[in-house]
Amino acid sequence: MSDLPWLTILIVVPLVAAAVIWLVPGVQRAARTIGLAVSLVVLAGFVVMASGFDLGLAGEYQFVEQASWIPQLGVSYALGVNGLGLTLVGLSVFLVPIALLAAWREQEVVPEGAVVARRQAGFVALVLALEATMVAVFSARDVFLFYVVFEAMLVPVYFLIGGFGGTRRRYAATKFLVYSLASGLVMLVGVIALGVLGPGGPDGFLIDTLTGAELGVWTERWIFISFFIAFAVKAPMWPVHTWLPDAAQQASPGTSALLVGVLDKVGTFGMLALCLPLFPEASRWAAPVIIVLAVVSILYGAFVALGQRDVMRLIAFTSVSHFGFIVLGIFVREEVALVGAMLYMVAHGVSTAALFLISGFLTQRGGTQEIGGYSGMQRVTPVLAGTWLIAGLATIALPGLSGFVPEYLVLLGTFRVNIVAAVFAVLAVIIAALYILLPYQRIFTGPRNETLAALPDLGAREKWVVAPLVAAMLALGIVPGPVIDVLRPVAEEAAIEQPSSVDAMAGALTDGSSDAAAAFAEGSEK
Template sequence: MRLDELPLLTVLIVLPLVGAAVVWALPRAARARARTVAVTVSLLELVVAVAAAGAFDTGDAGTHQLLETHPWIPAIGASYAVGVDGVALLLVLLAVVLTPLVLLAADRHQGGTGDRLQHYLALVLVLEAFMVAVFAARDVFLFYVLFEAMLVPVYFLIGAFGGPLGRWAAVKFLVFSLAGGLIMLVAVIALYLQGPGGPQGFLTDNLTGLDLPVVGERLMFLAFFLAFAIKAPMWPVHTWLPDAAQNATAGTSTLLVGVLDKVGTFGMLTLCLPLFPDASRWAAPVIIALAVVSVLYGALLAIGQQDLMRLIAYTSISHFGFIVLGIFAFTSVGVQGSALYMVNHGLSTGALFLVAGFLVARRGSQRIADFGGLQKVTPVLAGTFLVAGLSALSLPGLSTFVSEFLVLVGTFARSRPAAVVAVVGVVLAALYVLITYQRLFTGPVRDELATTRDLSVREVWVVAPLIALMVVFGFYPAPMIDLVREPSLVTLDQVGVPDVPGGTVVDRAADGGTDDGDDEGSTR
């Protein structure tokens, strides 16, 4: 049997669940080994994911591969259908790379000791399984179930292991997410009723290209988009994220912002656009405006933050604005940039949250004003924070630069005003990163920080892989670009928008998809 004929995606989904059950079942005498067991399982998961990537045909990255389809609830048309294209594969790899680092980083400050650490590690493994499954789902009903199921481990990770207001932040996260999910459920049912029905009526392939009524398509698009905008999150439905990041552990925030929130932008790209192409073109001008607002709003509020974790959360709102901007610019370059941005943002923001967690654990405070001068006593910690911050501001030579550059180039070809305004966000990013570094690490050393210890060997192992990936893909992004190039062209073909060859501005998004009489290159 060939490697690509094995149920690799199912193994990737089941393995963390089995690992979580083993960690939970450890007897009291063996609980000291809970971290070792959890990290071992996550590393095995990484090996299987690498095998899946090896079985993936990069030359055909625009089609879904490693496919598995089995009846699940035939009476309602639901199937267990999984498969990945180039974009989904990258996000699956992001999830399995970050998870072992989060497990390795967990200590008494992040997951508690004894029973608490054991439960924390098991919940992280459960979340990993759901993250892999939601990116691989090729059935709309299965996607929705996973979209909602992820809320359960995240709710407990924030509420049970977070700060003093962790439960309040968890409830706020849950309310926002459930509200968006329930609205999307109505649209999921309505979409199914418009489709062919039958035992596989929820398969995305069977729901793509339907002849939907104009009003119905727009309402269903808005329902899906709202749920994804909350998850992403975008302005003005973003307010749950800073509270969650401020009160969650650093590891939880790493997975929440670095991977889980990508389900929102991934859903826009792989569900909203192909399922509702006409409505996507109709809504694009407003969504582009909201994306630009998110870019500037998140950056401006990040500059004024006094809490380190809230600051990183607001920077992510700005970054998600760039991702959405590239998606709805409807150019292959912009879509490629957005797909890469989802991965590279996970690397840089994951590193920021983890290093910030180490920093907070040493001081016992998240207030930026409580730090200062640490680069003299913790040079390795200061250096890793600086590299992660420079990646967040898209410094050339680090991976995020490639993503942001492609998004801006693609957007400029379609909507010059939006691209020009969004560039201001790049300048603001330099301000919030460099000002924060200055306040945390430069100047005279505070007396109470003079004996602060630098990163331990374990903590270096947590951060080093992320920095290495940022540098490698900053100088050599070709492997990732090869995975997202074909999916971007497929997406444009599904939406019915011609690409913008040679930088020619063809503003189909702005006029709702109509032409001035020249249909050359159109796929409609």
Template structure:
């Protein structure tokens, strides 16, 4: 592996923080340029992400690369330690891809953009200036959140991970509470209380874990804590502390109830980052912290977690079918999808873990597209109620077509990327837990119901008179959803580059948790029986 010569990950953290500071410091006369500044900064971060990917050795995807380490609080054993394996890199890339699209989608959400282009009467200048100040603050918060997202997927120090786990609540709280709907404060506080409760339990686990480890100035490094000797009871209690925090973040049934309220009240762009990326911190933590740090406890808890995952799959899908609010519907579909991810992780086969890791990326693409397109619909109609739409396919065919593709990806249609990951999860789970795989398959059927039902209600049938003048996607909006649709199609037909990033980490996870891969055993048994010799 080539020696690391440039701090790619730190650069991807510092640049958006500097960009956010610039936005906050813009003088009043320059604030109309806040959008351009924010998008430019996010594109720089995207370029750094591409460069980091080129510097990453895919052949060694199971090892942490692009590593950086410096003493932070040596007396407490805390380090500033960064590094990514294939799974971490894929989620970092998802983050830096979605942020510029979210910023571009928000470009004309406020009237001062139209004022700058001469589309509003000068008498509205005061209102436009106020709106411009709001969008400036919103975009600054998005950039701060981007820095935290990159950092948490790269953190290799457990204490650093915990600090970031809590710190990212701050920008999200304000993105919901200051820029959301009528019940935004309630939704923001509920989100914060659930997350803080999980974080406090996790803090107890972090402290207990450190006391079980070797201590010293690098006592919180993950690699120093893997294999730490502890009693069975202690390991299980610490595991539960971590898992509860991750289950809330994921979100899993029954600690998911904050998500529908947050999704209903938050702006569409906030939902993209919250559900498409931030919630992956939960499943990412299960995979990269729970399994290697607590292997015996992970095996012990797996049967119950699999039951909870299957319940999440069916519960989320059933409640999605009955939703009247478009944003709540998408939120409940995510509860179902996260059930598939957790199922794949704790089925303990290399194929299921590959599928779960790939699913995290694909869910971000499909759900991100659905939230953005739903946001465009709400902006045109002024309502999130599904019953207030109808017949839009005849009026806005491009919007209807892209929404259909994103929906078909959510229901795992073959040829789209989510199908590959969901298929791997189900096949891998079937090898170790057939009943769970069979029951989880019902979630695929239910997904077809809620996606096609929603499309029928919103886009088919007679055109409602008040929607007859609805405009189709603009060029800017096509640039927002186009890359996501393209990514779904490319990874659907050619998933190899993404699977190369997660294949070796999946096998490493099985080794760390101390489980023999049942699918590898089946392949070996088949080879022996066919050839008559041990190969």
């Protein structure tokens, strides 16, 4: 069982299913059922694979696969996951079946002249193709392979936004593509430079081969900049974030959940998996500027979210703020902050996906994404209102929900290294309460909008969509220890600043015993 090429299987199965659904007319009427079944099989395969993951070696690549691809260029088909890659692959395969189930009814009303079965098949096939690329990008151990998948995943996202979104979907899809392709071309310059100036050989693009390579100070810095620009656009960070609100506003809720919940994590994953190990000196050199940009992203996203009238744009701008926290935790290079940043990626993926999908259920009922078009909805749809509030509170780091532990760890680690950045970041925590609670008040409380009084609450299918997300938010908030155990060894290798014990801190956050509190206090004094 351990000899199986698990990662390749997790890539090939949804990719083949996508091709069959798209190309074989006889299966298109059952596309939704087949797509959901395939995504659940992939999820089950991941669970079986993850059960063999060695926590004692979580900082190293496991389930390694390697074969020569283009030896003349030093390119290999090389896959493997450490603790961070495992958690992000898990996040991807967890959210795909949820997104497919949420979108079950979305394509039943189609543009004039379109065929329902064909349109549903197209949507499902693109989501499965996207799943394959997400697994591949989080497990690629070859820089050239990473770049190829990094660019290939633009194709399904472009068509998901442009083909299945709102009235301005083509504009949003084109803007997304232009930003992504332009930044990808900048990264390609860095990839070529690594191939020319790196160690070379048949495995010249392997991350292990390139780590520690002597590139020269300014060469390393310029290549780092080319990679960082691409990852900053994908993340997205201020000021290269402007494609995200348009994409989130125009895309279907399921697409937005995958785009912001998983796909944007490729940016911060690339910073951790490529920028820090391949360009250590350049990462330290650029850190002060990047930390400033991260703080600006945190505050800008929070303030702009306050003024949004469209609920989907609101969620998008909150994500700009949250990605600022993640980047801040990465580049302060302190172990506690790094663990917090990695955990934040998972927690944000779950809570933001929940917000997009639940908001999608709301707007499908009310017919508008405008916050002002609703009032008193908690009297009409109490389950929808309650689950939206839970997801919103998770995003603003309420204790006991998924956002609290990672945000606390990022801030605590940042205070140890850069108190000024931490103080400014804390301001966004206060603003966050406003950008979630004020929209909740406008949409769900107050006098009931009588024109919406007959709307149904969440149905059985929609509750099955929301239930695992709520469970995940509670699990990450109450018992984050198992995920921290998987991520901590990765943080230890990436950290420059040596902090107190993450184990002691996690114990203090999740265990009310006096022993855990004492351990936390002892760790804080070291």
